[in-house]
Amino acid sequence: MNDAPGVRLTLDEVRALAFTTLRLVGLAPAHADAVADTMVAGERDGCASHGIYRLLVAAASIRAGTVAVDARPVVSDPAPALVRVDGGGGFAQLAFARGLPHLVDKARAHGIAALALTDVVHFAALWPEVEAVAAHGLVALAMTPSHAWVAPAGGTRPVFGTNPIAFGWPRPDGPPFVFDFATSAVARGEIELHRRAGTPVPDDWGYDASGCATTDAAAILDGAMRTFGGHKGSALATMVELLAGPLIGDLTSAESLARDGGRGGSPLGGELIVAIDPAGFLGAAAAVHLRRAEAVFDGIARQGARLPSARRHAARARSLRDGVVIPAALHADILRIGG
Amino acid sequence: MNDAPGVRLTLDEVRALAFTTLRLVGLAPAHADAVADTMVAGERDGCASHGIYRLLVAAASIRAGTVAVDARPVVSDPAPALVRVDGGGGFAQLAFARGLPHLVDKARAHGIAALALTDVVHFAALWPEVEAVAAHGLVALAMTPSHAWVAPAGGTRPVFGTNPIAFGWPRPDGPPFVFDFATSAVARGEIELHRRAGTPVPDDWGYDASGCATTDAAAILDGAMRTFGGHKGSALATMVELLAGPLIGDLTSAESLARDGGRGGSPLGGELIVAIDPAGFLGAAAAVHLRRAEAVFDGIARQGARLPSARRHAARARSLRDGVVIPAALHADILRIGG
Numbered sequence: 001m002n003d004a005p006g007v008r009l010t011l012d013e014v015r016a017l018a019f020t021t022l023r024l025v026g027l028a029p030a031h032a033d034a035v036a037d038t039m040v041a042g043e044r045d046g047c048a049s050h051g052i053y054r055l056l057v058a059a060a061s062i063r064a065g066t067v068a069v070d071a072r073p074v075v076s077d078p079a080p081a082l083v084r085v086d087g088g089g090g091f092a093q094l095a096f097a098r099g100l101p102h103l104v105d106k107a108r109a110h111g112i113a114a115l116a117l118t119d120v121v122h123f124a125a126l127w128p129e130v131e132a133v134a135a136h137g138l139v140a141l142a143m144t145p146s147h148a149w150v151a152p153a154g155g156t157r158p159v160f161g162t163n164p165i166a167f168g169w170p171r172p173d174g175p176p177f178v179f180d181f182a183t184s185a186v187a188r189g190e191i192e193l194h195r196r197a198g199t200p201v202p203d204d205w206g207y208d209a210s211g212c213a214t215t216d217a218a219a220i221l222d223g224a225m226r227t228f229g230g231h232k233g234s235a236l237a238t239m240v241e242l243l244a245g246p247l248i249g250d251l252t253s254a255e256s257l258a259r260d261g262g263r264g265g266s267p268l269g270g271e272l273i274v275a276i277d278p279a280g281f282l283g284a285a286a287a288v289h290l291r292r293a294e295a296v297f298d299g300i301a302r303q304g305a306r307l308p309s310a311r312r313h314a315a316r317a318r319s320l321r322d323g324v325v326i327p328a329a330l331h332a333d334i335l336r337i338g339g
Numbered sequence: 340m341n342d343a344p345g346v347r348l349t350l351d352e353v354r355a356l357a358f359t360t361l362r363l364v365g366l367a368p369a370h371a372d373a374v375a376d377t378m379v380a381g382e383r384d385g386c387a388s389h390g391i392y393r394l395l396v397a398a399a400s401i402r403a404g405t406v407a408v409d410a411r412p413v414v415s416d417p418a419p420a421l422v423r424v425d426g427g428g429g430f431a432q433l434a435f436a437r438g439l440p441h442l443v444d445k446a447r448a449h450g451i452a453a454l455a456l457t458d459v460v461h462f463a464a465l466w467p468e469v470e471a472v473a474a475h476g477l478v479a480l481a482m483t484p485s486h487a488w489v490a491p492a493g494g495t496r497p498v499f500g501t502n503p504i505a506f507g508w509p510r511p512d513g514p515p516f517v518f519d520f521a522t523s524a525v526a527r528g529e530i531e532l533h534r535r536a537g538t539p540v541p542d543d544w545g546y547d548a549s550g551c552a553t554t555d556a557a558a559i560l561d562g563a564m565r566t567f568g569g570h571k572g573s574a575l576a577t578m579v580e581l582l583a584g585p586l587i588g589d590l591t592s593a594e595s596l597a598r599d600g601g602r603g604g605s606p607l608g609g610e611l612i613v614a615i616d617p618a619g620f621l622g623a624a625a626a627v628h629l630r631r632a633e634a635v636f637d638g639i640a641r642q643g644a645r646l647p648s649a650r651r652h653a654a655r656a657r658s659l660r661d662g663v664v665i666p667a668a669l670h671a672d673i674l675r676i677g678g
Contacts, residue, residue: 079450111418229568
């Protein structure tokens with residue numbers, strides 16, 4: 001049990017707090033709706049770092065002037081199996097919500113389809129999006145660059161963003177199998193926490209600005225983080241830069257950071273989401289094979305290993321029943337945002 | 340320089356040796372052609388482990404009776420943006436060659452497309468295939484399960500295969516950017532080499548059959564290998580099991596190993612290859628954005644970090660000029676295959 005003082009809220013109350021706060025800082029209602037949804041999802045699933053804590057992050061981007069608060073996403077149809085949503089410099093959530101029905105329709109019609117969000121501002125996790133695609137019975141793969149903070153394997157200077165990859169797979173008897181991870185060794189927020197606490201980090205998290213490995217969190221934030229998994233993680237980070245950058249005509253992480261120009265806003269650029277319909281290859285046999293896929297999950301869980309999404313789904317069940325507890329200090333900070 | 344005795348061959352001679360040997364062990368001409376091509380590519384690019392050494396592996400699968408030597412791949416059209424090739428239990432190479440033109444056509448027509456190879460036997464690297472897709476100006480992502488040899492993060496018993504992921508990206512001024520890596524911590528062949536040499540392996544490569552970490556290569560081969568990159572690599576290995584297994588109606592790595600039934604054949608099952616046309620999202624602007632992507636590669640190479648495909652392409656240039664040197668002992672072993 002956590003004895004730090006906290007404020008217990010229902011998920012409806014979390015949503016109202018998020019929506020109201022986003023409106024107070026000037027975000028248009030449709031955006032505030034879509035953004036509040038992902039913050040509630042984070043809080044509900046026990047991902048505090050992607051819960052309503054992110055109100056502080058969103059408000060900072062709005063105040064820094066790096067996000068268009070009333071952008072109207074424009075959906076277009078560049079090819080039969082592709083959808084594009086030009087986010088007009090607004091937050092990604094509304095652009096995703098506008099593109100999702102088209103992505104679902106196209107994946108069902110063609111077997112596979114891809115949705116590109118372009119000119120959007122990103123500060124949220126990708127798992128709510130792949131989960132939303134999987135809720136339609138489709139398999140989803142999503143990725144996005146960020147700001148250039150991460151060095152390639154064999155180098156010490158930033159090229160990549162934290163470049164997350166997320167995957168969703170529909171399961172017959174419950175929530176989908178979902179993973180969502182940064183291709184950096186750790187989340188940037190984790191290094192931030194060490195910097196604030198003044199505690200050292202492991203010596204394989206990153207480099208200082210002169211290219212030396214360091215345990216000093218502040219030095220890494222001014223230098224470069226490492227990718228996870230050595231040259232393999234570095235290769236994946238490169239793939240994310242390319243697929244959710246130049247392939248869709250949008251910014252690389254280096255270009256995003258340059259565009260920010262030191263204002264400290266969230267990453268700008270694009271996102272790519274691929275959806276595949278299991279009925280595309282399998283027709284009516286899809287249900288049989290999705291059932292067969294459960295043996296893979298059983299093989300993992302039976303030996304006590306954790307499925308990536310299991311902890312979130314357990315937290316979700318608790319939150320739906322009991323609500324959530326917001327740290328009192330964070331709650332106070334949020335109430336001050338609109339002040 | 341390597342002073343071990345060797346036999347210098349031109350690439351044409353390597354190809355003739357591979358084709359003749361495959362014919363001698365009973366492989367049908369069209370298969371022998373396609374399989375010889377990938378072995379020449381491996382030898383040419385300095386990947387000795389995927390060069391004509393693999394003649395020994397292919398011959399062993401044929402003699403074990405786990406591969407259909409005269410299978411006729413059947414192409415079908417399950418959805419507008421999907422292609423399926425039923426390999427009929429033959430080697431994957433010919434099935435891929437038959438499916439490739441359809442994948443290319445569908446990716447160009449729809450913006451994105453996917454090719455499933457089903458009921459094929461796999462022993463080759465994936466990079467020749469993503470490189471072949473990229474040669475048509477398309478982006479490619481390929482994956483395949485193998486035999487269940489790899490434990491999930493947090494477990495110690497095999498669930499996954501070595502489950503490689505390969506990616507190809509066309510570059511305007513030369514060969515494509517390509518990576519191809521196993522989601523296991525190391526290649527299984529590397530552990531085999533240690534077993535033969537009787538040398539210990541690092542203690543984070545795998546577990547013995549009782550689930551204890553070990554430095555004994557033979558114990559890991561009887562137990563379980565680890566994934567690369569902890570829970571992130573494990574998540575990717577799961578994705579490969581699902582996408583190139585149940586999604587296309589084919590075997591998981593556990594099912595492949597069970598089907599082999601101790602015969603020691605190469606993995607059986609499927610492969611998924613996704614292709615995306617840069618002109619799909621970008622139209623005529625694709626060339627501009629592919630050019631812009633070069634900044635990502637420059638950012639990596641400028642600081643002395645290696646691009647994944649650079650070493651192979653340097654070896655290729657040497658091999659095209661000078662031919663290759665096959666170790667004398669391997670050359671003798673190959674000549675004995677047909678005897």
